Amino acid sequence: MSHSPVPPVSPGTTQLPPLTAGPYRRRLGRVALIATLGGLLFGYDTSVINGAGGFMSEDLGLSPLGLGVAVSALLFASAVGALTGGRISDAIGRRTTILIMAVLFIVGVALVVTAPGLTLVVAGRIVLGLAVGTASVVVPVFLAELAPYEIRGSLAGRNEFMIVLGQLLAIIMNAIIGNLWGEQFPGVWRAMFLLAAVPAVFLLVGMLRMPESPRWLLDKGRRDEALEILTRLRPENRAEPELEDIARARHAESQRVSMDLKSILRNKNLVKIVLIGCGLGIFQQTTGINAIQYYGERVLEVAGFARGGALIASIAPATISVVAAVVALQMMDRVSRRKTFLWGYGLVSGFHVLIGATAQLMPETDAKPFVLLALITAFVGSMQLCLNVATWVTLSEIFPQKMRAFGMGISVFILWMTNSILGLFFPTIIAALGLSSTFFVFAGLNVVAFLFVLRWVPETRGRTLEQLEEDVTTGEIYLPRASRAEARSDKS
Incomplete structure (x- = not known):
């Protein structure tokens, strides 16, 4: 499980001095x-x-x-x-x-x-x-x-x-x-x-x-302290105009009235995007990634490793997580979000089927635990590469500004609760069903996730937050690109 990135915020209206080298x-x-x-x-x-x-x-x-x-x-x-x-x-x-x-x-x-x-x-x-x-x-x-x-x-x-x-x-x-x-x-x-x-x-x-956050200090009326911190953390002649920029953005934001729950429920497009956010949160957890994160050593023991060997073998999935996270951060702005999700859920469900089939059908040999370890490592790498960062980035983008706190809050809460329920019952589930049946269940859930993305999750890459806000509110985000362009042309 990962943190939720902060949605991008416009730097304001001033042309700020460029970032240069410096202490x-x-x-x-x-x-x-x-x-x-x-x-x-x-x-x-x-x-x-x-x-x-x-x-x-x-x-x-x-x-x-x-x-x-x-x-x-x-x-x-x-x-x-x-x-x-x-x-x-x-x-x-x-x-x-x-x-x-x-x-x-x-x-x-x-x-x-x-x-x-x-x-x-x-x-x-x-x-x-x-x-x-x-x-x-x-x-x-x-x-x-x-x-x-x-x-x-x-x-x-x-x-x-x-x-x-x-x-x-x-x-x-x-x-x-x-x-x-x-x-x-x-x-x-x-x-x-x-x-x-x-x-x-x-x-x-x-x-x-x-230091404290200069934006928080400015919100509390402590302008001199905010300027002093920005002066230390910015190139020469940048702190003052940036602080003015922040102050303008804060003033504009203070004039914006957040939507209440009743207003959200009256707009079917906003209800739809909240449900999509909650679905992304649930399906990120039903990949089974945290079953490996919390109980990977136990899963590997069931797969056939001795305890000491399982502890060492657990290093492989953890290492691929680090490598995949670095690559995912590099590719997020270059690859379609929807394609990333579809590849991710497709790969994960496929590896779950292979893990379940191997556990059930492969003869008990010295090689079997290592085959299962390789498949589990591949599953973890696929999830971290295609689904983890993509989920958090998409959640940070899809909600209009006036309901972003509500949308992010409920989606992340649902994500954590799904994580918690799986964490509570996974030892009981694997004890009752065994390794193969448990991963077959995960495979089925990830097929459902693939179909959910295919049918409901919109593409968010390549649009400004302002464009996304308009398209989500009107429902145009679910139209094909050509139809959206035609709808905008009709409006103008």
Whole structure:
């Protein structure tokens, strides 16, 4: 699961001085490095249970449902954190919210590591979930508001890379710790969780030296502080005109009245786009990607690996996630969104069928676990390459400005809740159905997702947000390109 990128915002009306080389770029880099430790923690804390979960279940005597409760506690809490984190940061500031988030990461780790039983593990995971949900919203906002608009995408995109890097680090550390000490120490899972405290401490200490968002400061009437920060983070002669630009954009936005729920429900095209957003959120999760993220080690054990081998084998899907995320960020502005979705759901459903068929039909040989690992790795790579970034980018584009907060909020909430439900019941499902039937079910869901995209999801690439807003509101976005051009010609 990944963060939600901030929708692009117009830089305003002034022709700003160009970005030139200078020390401000190093300062921006340091800010991004420290802030994206929140993304690293997002990835680590959601993935560490993959590998730690088996040891924890044995040490605490957890049933499959008990393990599901421990996993999903973080996910349900993340949904709450995602809903409330933005509002909290609007009230007290982005920097202050990230500092509180760092404290929550540390407290959550402390609770889990010292837990004598499931109750305190769940309490710690809830605290971690609140921090993860907040990170998914506030860190990309903080980066987007500090970055010059020309490089906002690349700077904010570093958070996506840090999320998958955190997932990879969790898998690598689980493999090292589990293979070195797993047999001797039943509480080895505590060390796996404890490592998350290290980047959390760096985040807390580092953010004490980081600036506040100049846009937030301007909203609070603290213009001089905002100008001082922009002066440090922009080339010479750029800060003043950019601040004026921000002030104009803020004034224009303050005049805009957001739609209420009744207004949205009265327009069938707006209802339709909300349902499409919710569908994209649901189907991103029913790819089964988070079943591998949270329970990959258990899936690989079912596939035939010994525990130590499963911990090491889990590195392969985590590594392909990092590589695919980097490539996906590069291709997003070059490839049709719809084609990306269709290729993604087609590939994922195909690999699910191959995983299920291999698990069911291939003879039990030494090669079978490695064939399944290769197929699982290919599935993860396809999902990360074609569906993960595409889902978040599309959600950031399809909603008109006056209802963007509502549309994004409900779509991301539905996404998190689907994630949570799958996280809760996946151990029980795979125990009841087995590996092959579980992946056949995922294959069926992804065929449905393919048909959903084919029939309902519009193309958003190559249009400005203003064009998308008009086309969504009128329903023209669902017309073929030639018909849209004809409709616009008739209007003019």
